[in-house]
Amino acid sequence: MTPVNATHDPARHSWVESANRPDTDFPIQNLPFGAFERNGEPRAGVAIGAHVVDLRALRDSGLLAAGSDAAIACEAAGDGTLNRLMAMPPRYPGALRAALSDLLKSDSPQRASVQQHVQALLPRIDEVALRLPCEVGDYTDFLTSLHHTERHGRYKGLADPLPAAFKSLPIAYHGRASSLRVSGGEVRRPHGQYRDANGQVVFGPAPALDFELEVAAWIGEGNALTQPIAIDAAHAHIFGYSLLNDWSAKSIQWFEQVLGPFLGKSFHSSVSPWIVTAEALAPFRKAPVPRAKDDPPPMPHLHGALDQQQGSLHLDLYAHLSTNGLREAGAQPVRITHTHLDNLYWTFAQMVAHHTSNGCNLRTGDLLGSGTISGAADEARACITELTDAGRHPLRLPNGETRTALEDGDEIVLSARATKPGAVSIGFGECRGRIAPALVDRQAEIAA
Incomplete structure (x- = not known):
């Protein structure tokens, strides 16, 4: 685990004024990594307040000491994606983050030199096109909330709503x-097969479209094939975290699912553009919630002393819903979910250790989804299916609208906040998507 250091100092402020606002996701204590397009060229960057540090411009500025770990890390991001940087030992991105913190702090000795390059170095985030932060080779989605899993088992009428393996492995x-x-942008309603209200199998636009609020872990350094990652070494392989919306066509998914989700999930998954590094989250580390006394203990390869001490985070997560009706009335999105990372039964280190326990190799840029982070409380239900008790009790909005599933024009905005007394709160940025109507001629095209 990366220790708390000078970059986390709550007394540190930035000369970038927007980074000092109490509501910013990106104070100087955060400095998340991402990728964007500027003047038609891919760039890698670091968010600070309402701005992004262009790492290619930083490389060319001469502000970093030649040959230093920070300069080497900055050079690795020069191709406009984060894969090379993420693959490096943690000391390199850590050195770059520390150097940026020193350059951007309000009492930086280099402040005047940095501000000479400010136009090239610090475009506004809203003036660039954000991209996926890295090239993703593989994406694994877990099922690690007991409450989410148990509820869906009940909705399906299973005698035992929890799968037999749930408490033994992620x-x-x-x-x-x-x-x-x-x-950002549109999430197109997919076509697929499902059972209609009469029990007939039909093909058409999915009627039961849902969001799922998740956290994603990004793999930095991978492991060689046949070489498992020990659980207390797993955190060193996680570069950082983002928000993930695992959009789900529940009508398709529940009909097709035998080996696992397929077309009900693969049409679109949204990820927030910024990777909040494991180092930035160091002040917010906490012990995971203890298992119930009658639960089986995890196998030795899934139990680590360090992970049991610091394997979770003080992290609140939110989902807001906006509809055409709310926007036409000038109303703000309505908060429909407030949950916490404590609602995961398994830690991310346990996910990594399990994933590699058979010798499977993870690679830089691989994405691991937490699964829907639902809790026991009503407000902690992290998808429409749970919020409506599988459609039995429609979700009622302040303007009188109701929902049992997402409708065309509905927009979901996910957000998260890491908070702890004595630390500066940091956020993740938004993970946003708006439902677009299904392509009306798609069924005819497929039939033809």
Whole structure:
């Protein structure tokens, strides 16, 4: 685990004024990494307040000491993606983050020199096009909330709503990396097969579209094939975290699911554009919630002393819903979910250790989804299916609208906040997507 250091100092402020606002996701204590397009060229960057540090411009500025770990790390991000940087030992991105913190702090000795390059170095985030932060080779989605899993088992009428293996290992399926998209834009309603209200199997636009609020871990250094990652070494392989919306066509998923989710999930998954590094989250480390006394203890390869001490985070997570009706009335999005990372039964280190326990090799840029982070409380239900008790009790909005599933024009905005007394609160940025109508001629095209 990266220790708390000078970059986390709550007394540190930035000369970038927007980074000092109490509501910013990106104070100087955060400095998350991402990728964007500027003047038609891919760039890698670091968010600070309302701005992004262009790492290619930083490399060319001469502000970093030649040959230093920070300069080497900055050079690795020069191709506009983060894969090379993420693959490096943690000391290199850590050195770059520390150097940026020193350059951007309000009492920086280099402040005047940095501000000479400010136009090239610090475009506004809203003036650039954000991209996926790295190239994703593989995407694995876990099922690690007991409450989410148990509720869905009940909705399906299972005698035992929890799968037999749930408390023995982190259950997962292999997702589709090709349809991962950065936050923003449209999420097209998919076509697929499902049972209609009369029990007939039909093909058409999915009627039961849902969001799922998740956290994603990004793999930095990978492991060699046949070489498992020990649980207390797993955190060193996680570069950082983002928000993930695992959009789900529940009508398709529940009909097709035998080996696991397929077309009900693979049409679109949204990820927030910024990777909040494991180092930035060091002040917010905490012990995971203890298991119930009658639960089986984890196998030795899934139990680590360090992970049991610091394997979770003080992290609140939110989902807001906006509809056409709310926007036409000038109303703000409505908060429909407030949950916490404590609602995961398994830690991310346990996910990594389990994933590699058979010798499977993880690679730089692989994405691991936590699964829907639902809790026991009503407000902690992290998808529409749970919020409506599988459609039995429609979700009621302040303007009188109701929902049992997402409708065309509905927009989901996910957010998160790490908070702890004595530390500066940091955020993750938004993970946003708006439902677009299904392509009306798609069924005819497929039939033809």
